[in-house]
Amino acid sequence: MATLRRLVSPYGATYDGAVDLGALRAAHRPRYLERTRKAVDGNTAAAIPFLQWWRSAIMAGFPITPATKWLEVLAREVAAGHFDGPAAPGGLPSRSKRVKLLESEHAVADYVAGVAAACRGLVVGTATSSVGLDHMTESVRSLGASGLGNVIVVDVCRATANYPLCIEGDPSDLLGHRDDGFIQVMCRGVQQIYDTLVQLPAIGMHPRVLTPTMPSYYGIKDSHRSGTLVIEPDDQVNAFLDEALRSGEGAAPVVEDFLAAEGAEHPTPPGLLDGDTALGNCVTGDWFQGFKLAQKARMAATHEVMAEVASAFEARFGRPGLRPLELHGFDDQPEIALVCMGPDAGTAIHLLTRMRAELGVRVGIAVVRLLTPFPARALAAALEHVAAIGVVNNAHHHGRGHLTLDVEDALHGLARTRAPIESYFCGLGGADVSAASWSHMARITADAGTHGHAGRRWRLVHEGIEVGGEDLP
Amino acid sequence: MTRPLPVFKDMALRDDAFGEGHTLCPGCEEAVTFHALGRATDNGRKTVLVMGTSCGEVSTLAYPTGVAWGRGREEPEEVEKSLGVIHHVFESAPTVAEAIRDTADLLAGVGAWTGPPPNVLSWSGDGGALAIGLRSFLHAIHRRARIAMFVNINELFANTGFQYSPTAIPFGDASTMPGGGSAEPIDHIGLALVAGAGFVAQVSPGFAPLFAEVVDEALRCETTAVVFVPSPCIAGWKFTEGMTAELGRLASKTGLFPCFRKRAGQPGELPQLPRNRPPVIEYLARQQRFGHLVALEDGRPIIRPGREPEVAAIQAYADHNVARLQQLALF
Numbered sequence: 001m002a003t004l005r006r007l008v009s010p011y012g013a014t015y016d017g018a019v020d021l022g023a024l025r026a027a028h029r030p031r032y033l034e035r036t037r038k039a040v041d042g043n044t045a046a047a048i049p050f051l052q053w054w055r056s057a058i059m060a061g062f063p064i065t066p067a068t069k070w071l072e073v074l075a076r077e078v079a080a081g082h083f084d085g086p087a088a089p090g091g092l093p094s095r096s097k098r099v100k101l102l103e104s105e106h107a108v109a110d111y112v113a114g115v116a117a118a119c120r121g122l123v124v125g126t127a128t129s130s131v132g133l134d135h136m137t138e139s140v141r142s143l144g145a146s147g148l149g150n151v152i153v154v155d156v157c158r159a160t161a162n163y164p165l166c167i168e169g170d171p172s173d174l175l176g177h178r179d180d181g182f183i184q185v186m187c188r189g190v191q192q193i194y195d196t197l198v199q200l201p202a203i204g205m206h207p208r209v210l211t212p213t214m215p216s217y218y219g220i221k222d223s224h225r226s227g228t229l230v231i232e233p234d235d236q237v238n239a240f241l242d243e244a245l246r247s248g249e250g251a252a253p254v255v256e257d258f259l260a261a262e263g264a265e266h267p268t269p270p271g272l273l274d275g276d277t278a279l280g281n282c283v284t285g286d287w288f289q290g291f292k293l294a295q296k297a298r299m300a301a302t303h304e305v306m307a308e309v310a311s312a313f314e315a316r317f318g319r320p321g322l323r324p325l326e327l328h329g330f331d332d333q334p335e336i337a338l339v340c341m342g343p344d345a346g347t348a349i350h351l352l353t354r355m356r357a358e359l360g361v362r363v364g365i366a367v368v369r370l371l372t373p374f375p376a377r378a379l380a381a382a383l384e385h386v387a388a389i390g391v392v393n394n395a396h397h398h399g400r401g402h403l404t405l406d407v408e409d410a411l412h413g414l415a416r417t418r419a420p421i422e423s424y425f426c427g428l429g430g431a432d433v434s435a436a437s438w439s440h441m442a443r444i445t446a447d448a449g450t451h452g453h454a455g456r457r458w459r460l461v462h463e464g465i466e467v468g469g470e471d472l473p
Numbered sequence: 474m475t476r477p478l479p480v481f482k483d484m485a486l487r488d489d490a491f492g493e494g495h496t497l498c499p500g501c502e503e504a505v506t507f508h509a510l511g512r513a514t515d516n517g518r519k520t521v522l523v524m525g526t527s528c529g530e531v532s533t534l535a536y537p538t539g540v541a542w543g544r545g546r547e548e549p550e551e552v553e554k555s556l557g558v559i560h561h562v563f564e565s566a567p568t569v570a571e572a573i574r575d576t577a578d579l580l581a582g583v584g585a586w587t588g589p590p591p592n593v594l595s596w597s598g599d600g601g602a603l604a605i606g607l608r609s610f611l612h613a614i615h616r617r618a619r620i621a622m623f624v625n626i627n628e629l630f631a632n633t634g635f636q637y638s639p640t641a642i643p644f645g646d647a648s649t650m651p652g653g654g655s656a657e658p659i660d661h662i663g664l665a666l667v668a669g670a671g672f673v674a675q676v677s678p679g680f681a682p683l684f685a686e687v688v689d690e691a692l693r694c695e696t697t698a699v700v701f702v703p704s705p706c707i708a709g710w711k712f713t714e715g716m717t718a719e720l721g722r723l724a725s726k727t728g729l730f731p732c733f734r735k736r737a738g739q740p741g742e743l744p745q746l747p748r749n750r751p752p753v754i755e756y757l758a759r760q761q762r763f764g765h766l767v768a769l770e771d772g773r774p775i776i777r778p779g780r781e782p783e784v785a786a787i788q789a790y791a792d793h794n795v796a797r798l799q800q801l802a803l804f
Binding site for chain 1: 519521523530531534535536537539540542543548549550551552555556557558559560561562564565568569570571572573575576577579580582583584585586587588591608609612615
């Protein structure tokens with residue numbers, strides 16, 4: 001094959017022409033030729049982009065409730081021959097997509113690392129949940145630092161594995177992996193799941209970011225709930241990603257990258273198949289810190305790149321792009337705010353007018369979409385003028401709650417507000433977060449605003465009743 | 474008519490992909506193995522090497538000055554000469570390698586990769602492949618991954634300080650099992666065969682021509698090739714400098730780690746196995762890890778008083794190990 005060596009300092013060399021991605025693009029068999037409306041569940045919505053991207057040649061997986069259908073959808077579509085090309089004489093048809101079944105989630109994570117490192121122009125993904133994600137931990141934590149932004153691990157949130165086992169959705173798994181190094185985004189509803197998937201590789205693979213992504217949605221409540229999904233045509237989905245990646249080429253690093261040679265652009269490192277390069281080397285502590293500095297800078301670039309990608313998405317598709325926060329009831333400067341995430345936020349938004357009327361207080365709802373890197377500045381700006389904040393945690397935590405700590409950190413030093421924070425646990429293990437619970441939490445938060453301090457360190461709320469909590473000292 | 478060079482000599486003329494910069498112990502067998510792999514992969518195909526965490530990995534792939542991999546001092550002009558090397562966690566090398574080969578095959582199927590199929594090699598320690606990584610090792614074979622798997626067997630977790638490994642022959646001293654234990658080594662060859670490997674071999678680079686043949690065949694295997702490389706560890710076994718290759722050969726000749734070669738569906742063989750095998754004490758007495766059982770006295774191996782049962786047990790293991798492998802080679 002005719003190739004041209006191109007030095008990519010300091011990573012080694014890339015051999016242009018060794019991998020002809022144009023041939024892969026040409027081999028893609030579009031699954032959706034025009035904008036299509038379809039009733040699907042969350043797992044299907046998360047699978048469809050992998051069918052549409054020409055870059056997604058290999059998907060890998062191992063079944064686990066409630067994520068299994070993601071894998072089944074892909075396997076069925078590929079087996080049906082939708083991606084078969086012409087057969088070689090006497091041979092099987094060439095296939096532009098393949099589903100790989102591994103023997104465990106750990107192997108799946110290893111496998112996606114291999115595909116992603118082999119060819120950095122591909123998008124490779126899997127979906128898992130709970131202990132499946134935990135079983136991937138060793139490899140996922142490596143991936144988080146790898147610079148392989150073409151990896152997508154869809155986490156279908158599920159509670160604990162045992163003591164007791166609970167297969168319903170709460171984000172314990174996702175929040176246990178906050179420091180793995182992935183960009184973590186929470187979705188709710190099929191359209192948000194699909195749209196988020198369509199946008200994430202444009203962020204993760206951006207040369208300034210080069211960080212794997214972990215889109216997530218709650219098991220059962222969103223994985224198994226059907227809704228109407230607008231599916232964009234394959235050519236538009238692919239053009240969106242291709243253009244986003246082209247616009248990122250040659251982007252300057254966010255901060256001085258100790259790895260980049262002086263005056264160099266910020267290149268995507270070579271892949272293993274089309275490059276002469278080494279990946280995953282050992283380092284001593286002195287050098288390790290430099291690698292971590294670069295990793296942190298890439299992660300931080302997410303905020304800026306996400307804004308660019310979201311704007312491009314809105315311009316092309318006419319729907320809201322991926323933003324770090326959803327703010328509801330913030331147009332008239334809310335007096336109190338409830339900070340939450342996941343599908344139960346939809347209930348709160350639906351009840352917003354009623355809660356305001358019941359309490360006689362302007363209530364705002366801040367729904368967190370981007371969990372890592374946490375949008376601290378955006379949240380601090382949004383909450384700067386409220387009198388009290390209620391944070392709704394859906395996952396068990398030894399203290400006041402994962403989300404509460406993030407909100408506290410966001411406000412500390414970034415906002416002038418001294419607004420008290422009431423911390424709630426509600427919906428653990430996928431339990432219902434009912435209208436009565438939302439009303440109770442809004443009322444307690446309003447009381448904190450009136451008194452100028454929180455009433456308790458944390459409260460566990462179920463069906464509008466406070467069933468547990470810890471008093472202040 | 475000119476006769477083709479034997480594989481061993483042909484390889485000697487090729488460009489090596491393993492060079493200076495490594496920090497392997499002086500006298501380590503792995504360096505010899507790596508040079509053989511480095512030359513064997515100069516075969517007109519792109520090469521990707523996947524290294525599971527192991528002493529071989531940490532000693533050859535350290536940033537910024539200790540990367541010993543690469544053909545030539547600069548990146549070669551031709552992609553076929555180039556080397557992509559990746560380290561991933563202990564047990565993962567076969568699976569990562571499988572993914573890379575699958576990617577190349579899929580790209581080739583749609584015309585996006587037009588070169589010959591790449592050499593994709595995985596390198597694991599015996600701990601990485603046969604202890605923590607037995608699952609991934611067996612399942613990669615079971616899926617018929619089109620890769621060449623190399624497993625370095627030094628009977629210890631050398632990377633982490635010479636702890637017990639399930640490949641250890643009985644009663645060898647280990648930091649986590651002082652004096653060793655009575656368990657016999659895991660049947661790694663049998664496991665690879667029953668999992669469905671297309672080619673299974675065990676050979677030390679101490680048998681240099683045979684080793685070159687085996688590596689060459691592994692790289693040409695259409696399905697999964699598994700090569701176990703018994704590898705004397707000078708730091709862990711504590712033997713006299715200069716004995717590395719000789720101990721590798723003795724491990725084979727005594728029957729403890731005999732050379733073995735078998736292609737799926739064909740009878741195999743135990744090459745280089747002498748009709749009259751030397752007793753295991755010849756091998757044990759030259760390693761300090763067995764110093765509690767045996768010693769050299771005026772250059773002759775002796776059994777320490779009272780330790781005859783342990784030495785007899787090791788000899789018995791060597792005897793039935795040979796018989797067992799001969800049985801495996803029949804089918």
